[in-house]
Amino acid sequence: MLEIKNLHVKLEEEDKQILKGVNLTVEAGKVHAIMGPNGSGKSTLSYVLSGKDGYAVTEGSATLEGADILDMEPEERAAAGIFLAFQYPVEIPGVGNMTFLRTAVNSQRKARGQDEMSATEFLKVIRAKAKDLQIDAEMLKRPVNVGFSGGEKKRNEILQMAMLEPKMCILDETDSGLDVDAMKLVADGVNALRDEGRGFLVITHYQRLLDHIKPDVVHIMADGRIIKTGGPELALEVEHNGYADILAEVA
Amino acid sequence: MALPQIKQDATEVRLAALDLPKGGWAQAAREDALARVRAMGLPSGRDEYWKYTRPDTLVQPDAPKASLLETDETLIFDDVDRLKIVFVDGVFSAAESDDLAMEHVSIDRLADAPDIHWAKDHYGVLETRGQTPVQRPLATLNTAFATDGLLIQVTGKAPKPISVIYRHESETSDAILHHVVKIENGAELTLLENGPAAARFNKCMEVEIADGGVFHHIRAQGRDHERRAATAIFTRLGEESVFKSFTLTANGVLTRNECVIELTGDNAVAHVAGACVGDGDFHHDDTVFITHDALNCESRQVFKKVLRNGATGVFQGKILVKQGAQKTDGYQISQSLLLDEDSQFLAKPELEIYADDVVCSHGSTSGAIDEEGLFYLRSRGIEEGPATDLLTIAFLAEAVMEIEDQAIQDEINSRVEAWLSRRRG
């Protein structure tokens, strides 16, 4: 599904190398987790995959189902099936959540040559999905993420993911700022989307999200590289011993 | 104080090109206005109040040519159930207008009002009051020379809006219209205005709102690129009355919209808002002066400007809170969204407060499209162009939301959306 080879990324404005040769393949139907200390480059990887400005790829490649995504505009990547649940969802005053989501769904459909979703069909679908995430009608009407609590923002990200049905879901610290109940809700939302045709890359700082979203593979990232890969037990090891041991081990 | 010779000359050149309408009840007010114009002189680029906007083309004797916009779109407000009144290049068109009759409303025309008329006690009165502390000579010129206009008296709740359409057919037309609106105790009216009116348009509107009266005004200034307009609204509000005015301006090489509001009755509410979108050879100036002279009144000024390709936006807004105007709640915001580095926004917000128990806030900003927001929208699959438009319309929302009627809000938004998408080709 997603294949990242020897990816090197630096900041566009500064001579600062952030990713220093990332190799990673996420197969369809699998959940991969990336853990790592703050500043190791996890968010940068998610931004580079989704097409944010400000980063320059100096070496390596990233493909989605064989197609080079690094050359695509952000909206083309989205239509191709990439979705990033933001670590810090952006507030957009003046744009209603519902309008935003319908525009997004229909833009992607148009880009794929599909018919637009009618207003009634859209309403029906979004109501059902919002209900599962305990997002009420009021929240759908409000401007995108404006005045939302941390938990509401994260649930709103998962709602967008559920509506857009991407092939490759990247979640950046979706658990941060969530209490246990909210985390459970978000995890249920993610698990409901687990599917043979869909890949997941779950970025997290802590193991606790992985109790709810069971990963198939766990990677440890440090200083712009994946330094260790293993099964779910690797996350438990981090939980118990922190990153120090692993960092020492590979040093 | 004697006028500088150069100003006096420019004023006389302009006056020589105009004829003072003779006879009728308005004659005294017109002659008084003519004397006042002579005394103050027409605006010049040296005037403090015209620092950001060059008045010369508004003052020169002939209207600069303005070609007509070619479009097959329907006019805004066409779907509204309304009483329609049409002026073509400033000339009333009986054929295109409805009967000037509606329950609780009396409508006459300045050009043919009978000899005895209620407007005699109002014509030019608020305009004259509005000359202090800042002079507005173009409005005084208007009082002297207006060729026509509407005299609207409202005694109850008007069953539907009055919609004035200003069509523009001649490339060199120079129109001067003056309306007087009188909202009696507890009466209500919505006035819609749209269209470019003329190559050059000088419009003055005086609105007297008695206790408990409600006046809503929504206007869309015509899209003809080369049209020029100098408009002024003067309003005075009685106790518990409401004045709400919104203006959409898309295109127009030069627009100066002045609004002078006096809150003289307790608990009155005045909102004035504007959304403008300009591209290239576009200069738009909103100049507002609000005087709080009663207890517990609220005023809001919300002005948003979207500027691209070297367009210029100006905002001069003042809140004056007089001694004794306690519990005043004044809010003023003026913001511009600059879609490129060539465009500019000049703002002069002012507060002058002589009461101690008041809340007044004002803010002015100028900025580009929010890159974070843009990326967020694009990452969800919305293309850059439509995503930018979405953010642009969102930027204007605070002003557009000042319109109470949801259907009209929607229509304004869809007009702006069309304007933006035309620019993306």
Ligand SMILES: Nc1ncnc2c1ncn2[C@@H]1O[C@H](COP(=O)(O)OP(=O)(O)O)[C@@H](O)[C@H]1O
């Ligand atoms: N836009 C940016 N400008 C400056 N430094 C950046 C930028 N993006 C990332 N960095 C730097 O790159 C490193 C990796 O950051 P990030 O990808 O956010 O790490 P993580 O998500 O693993 O905490 C950090 O040192 C961070 O300060």
Ligand SMILES: [Mg+2]
């Ligand atoms: Mg991060």
